[in-house]
Amino acid sequence: VVGVSEAGYDLKMLPKVSSGEAVEIYTGAPLPSGADSVVMAEFCKRDGDRVWVSRPVACMQNISLRGEDFKAGELVVARGVKLKPWHIGALASLGITNILVYRRPKVLIASTGLELKQLGSEDNQGKIYDSTRPMLKALLKSINCTVLDLGILPDEPAYIAEAISKHLDSADLAVITGGTSLGLRDVTPEALNMLEESKLVFHGVRMRPGKPTGAYVAKGKLIFMLSGFPVASFIAFKVFIEPTIHAMMGSKPDPQPTVRAYITRRLAKPTGVKAYVRVRIYRSQDGFYAEPLRLTGSGILSTLTRGNGILTLDEEVEGVDEGEEVEVLLTQAFE
Amino acid sequence: VVGVSEAGYDLKMLPKVSSGEAVEIYTGAPLPSGADSVVMAEFCKRDGDRVWVSRPVACMQNISLRGEDFKAGELVVARGVKLKPWHIGALASLGITNILVYRRPKVLIASTGLELKQLGSEDNQGKIYDSTRPMLKALLKSINCTVLDLGILPDEPAYIAEAISKHLDSADLAVITGGTSLGLRDVTPEALNMLEESKLVFHGVRMRPGKPTGAYVAKGKLIFMLSGFPVASFIAFKVFIEPTIHAMMGSKPDPQPTVRAYITRRLAKPTGVKAYVRVRIYRSQDGFYAEPLRLTGSGILSTLTRGNGILTLDEEVEGVDEGEEVEVLLTQAFE
Numbered sequence: 276v277v278g279v280s281e282a283g284y285d286l287k288m289l290p291k292v293s294s295g296e297a298v299e300i301y302t303g304a305p306l307p308s309g310a311d312s313v314v315m316a317e318f319c320k321r322d323g324d325r326v327w328v329s330r331p332v333a334c335m336q337n338i339s340l341r342g343e344d345f346k347a348g349e350l351v352v353a354r355g356v357k358l359k360p361w362h363i364g365a366l367a368s369l370g371i372t373n374i375l376v377y378r379r380p381k382v383l384i385a386s387t388g389l390e391l392k393q394l395g396s397e398d399n400q401g402k403i404y405d406s407t408r409p410m411l412k413a414l415l416k417s418i419n420c421t422v423l424d425l426g427i428l429p430d431e432p433a434y435i436a437e438a439i440s441k442h443l444d445s446a447d448l449a450v451i452t453g454g455t456s457l458g459l460r461d462v463t464p465e466a467l468n469m470l471e472e473s474k475l476v477f478h479g480v481r482m483r484p485g486k487p488t489g490a491y492v493a494k495g496k497l498i499f500m501l502s503g504f505p506v507a508s509f510i511a512f513k514v515f516i517e518p519t520i521h522a523m524m525g526s527k528p529d530p531q532p533t534v535r536a537y538i539t540r541r542l543a544k545p546t547g548v549k550a551y552v553r554v555r556i557y558r559s560q561d562g563f564y565a566e567p568l569r570l571t572g573s574g575i576l577s578t579l580t581r582g583n584g585i586l587t588l589d590e591e592v593e594g595v596d597e598g599e600e601v602e603v604l605l606t607q608a609f610e
Numbered sequence: 611v612v613g614v615s616e617a618g619y620d621l622k623m624l625p626k627v628s629s630g631e632a633v634e635i636y637t638g639a640p641l642p643s644g645a646d647s648v649v650m651a652e653f654c655k656r657d658g659d660r661v662w663v664s665r666p667v668a669c670m671q672n673i674s675l676r677g678e679d680f681k682a683g684e685l686v687v688a689r690g691v692k693l694k695p696w697h698i699g700a701l702a703s704l705g706i707t708n709i710l711v712y713r714r715p716k717v718l719i720a721s722t723g724l725e726l727k728q729l730g731s732e733d734n735q736g737k738i739y740d741s742t743r744p745m746l747k748a749l750l751k752s753i754n755c756t757v758l759d760l761g762i763l764p765d766e767p768a769y770i771a772e773a774i775s776k777h778l779d780s781a782d783l784a785v786i787t788g789g790t791s792l793g794l795r796d797v798t799p800e801a802l803n804m805l806e807e808s809k810l811v812f813h814g815v816r817m818r819p820g821k822p823t824g825a826y827v828a829k830g831k832l833i834f835m836l837s838g839f840p841v842a843s844f845i846a847f848k849v850f851i852e853p854t855i856h857a858m859m860g861s862k863p864d865p866q867p868t869v870r871a872y873i874t875r876r877l878a879k880p881t882g883v884k885a886y887v888r889v890r891i892y893r894s895q896d897g898f899y900a901e902p903l904r905l906t907g908s909g910i911l912s913t914l915t916r917g918n919g920i921l922t923l924d925e926e927v928e929g930v931d932e933g934e935e936v937e938v939l940l941t942q943a944f945e
Contacts, residue, residue, distance in 0.1 A: 303725030364745030410699030
């Protein structure tokens with residue numbers, strides 16, 4: 276035994292190991308030049324300056340090679356990958372302290388609707404609290420967006436157009452909720468039409484809920500119009516806004532948890548319309564069951580808080596029979 | 611037609627509607643007393659102070675009932691539920707601006723190991739960058755913990771014990787990486803043994819990677835010992851620390867995305883050990899495939915950055931045959 280190598284020792288200070296020689300070495304320590312394998316301490320017996328080895332050892336055994344994890348010049352994290360803890364670890368292992376990332380998208384958000392009052396308001400004139408905007412803000416933040424909140428705008432096309440126009444330059448995308456149906460007081464399309472360089476992209480989708488979803492482009496920025504009803508705007512967010520934001524960032528969404536479950540009762544739907552049914556998944560002895568919550572009621576938030584899954588039924592599907600197996604997107608933990 | 615009701619109108623100011631009478635009403639507007647159904651504008655024709663209705667309408671049709679979403683006294687969000695955007699929406703719809711939440715758990719973290727250097731260090735003495743601690747910090751933050759980082763501690767039991775002891779009171783949990791194997795320089799158990807009111811919970815687990823995982827309790831706080839190898843400590847985090855933190859917060863983890871895939875080559879493993887195999891999932895014409903990355907090498911972070919899934923093989927399993935279908939936990943998006 277001609278020396279010792281401990282973690283953090285300088286390789287240049289270590290003895291050269293020749294045939295018939297060994298050094299005492301610890302986990303993480305550099306391998307002295309000339310040595311070509313490591314034997315575990317359990318299989319060695321020290322006897323003064325000699326060591327008895329009780330097991331055969333293969334060449335290069337118990338040695339970690341330089342570059343065995345990442346080789347010089349190798350791509351470690353590709354553009355568009357969402358950084359996960361193990362990417363942080365991989366970058367740290369290579370001594371990389373700074374990398375270029377895309378900045379968070381800035382999203383302008385506003386509500387319209389005479390029936391709305393701001394959370395915290397003491398107004399008792401038959402108004403309802405604006406719940407869609409706080410929910411959308413939380414959804415946007417959950418996919419790493421920065422939110423510029425314009426609050427509740429009055430139902431005046433010129434006022435809405437001016438408010439959006441004033442802030443559109445400092446945002447990457449805008450979302451307006453309410454006023455997008457076909458009623459007399461639904462002024463959002465009219466307002467967006469008044470914007471400079473404005474162009475309708477689409478308005479009205481064969482989906483349920485979320486039928487009045489639409490979008491304009493103005494000054495190169497997409498402006499989504501969502502239903503004021505919270506469940507409809509949640510579905511439209513998942514179907515339109517989330518994929519748009521991922522496309523803008525060049526990133527892929529995280530994988531979505533799904534479960535296969537038996538439907539507890541027959542569901543009928545019109546063909547030609549894509550349906551997003553809120554369901555409650557529960558575990559039973561013979562597998563998972565999906566109980567459909569009410570199909571209608573795009574304002575009924577309790578279908579999301581009591582439910583834990585979304586079942587998508589395609590345009591051509593007429594319905595699902597009781598006991599049929601379906602695949603459900605899980606939105607939260609279940610019993 | 612005896613009047614108009616618009617969103618935000620005061621119910622007390624609206625006319626009472628008798629038999630043979632109607633009011634013009636807008637989305638979100640209060641229903642005047644006496645009225646019992648609403649007809650969509652598309653099916654009405656106004657003729658002076660009269661209206662022609664071209665479709666039958668059922669009693670209570672197109673009316674949203676007070677309390678149809680949440681009833682007075684009803685539980686909206688149960689204790690321990692992780693707040694999602696729709697819970698924010700549901701609370702907002704009820705005018706609830708403040709709720710009691712559990713505070714974020716504070717986790718003390720430290721590395722040990724003579725071979726480690728701090729990220730950003732210029733030390734060239736055969737040391738490696740500490741990558742496990744930055745990864746664990748990111749993992750802890752991803753489940754909403756606050757991290758108290760003690761950095762790299764010297765491999766001296768008394769020093770480690772003092773550093774932990776000094777900060778344990780201000781933390782809910784502690785995690786130490788490195789020095790937990792059976793080598794001469796593996797001093798973490800000895801250090802934790804020196805803590806006041808210290809008790810060993812377990813040390814050594816029949817799992818791969820992550821065999822040297824262990825835990826002590828001192829002053830009522832759990833202190834986990836993890837391998838210094840990043841992949842081993844990642845697996846131990848998922849298997850031990852994440853469930854512990856959820857249990858401490860009384861919350862359920864989010865559902866985990868999984869996929870069923872065919873394994874591309876035979877995998878053998880010893881029985882009596884639970885194995886966590888890093889795999890790369892890819893889509894093919896006839897389904898999903900799982901390519902096992904190397905089983906050994908608990909320091910090889912590239913198995914996590916190149917891979918996108920973890921396959922768990924239970925203790926009694928001897929292996930998996932090529933082409934066998936397995937369920938894989940997805941860790942990130944895949945092609």
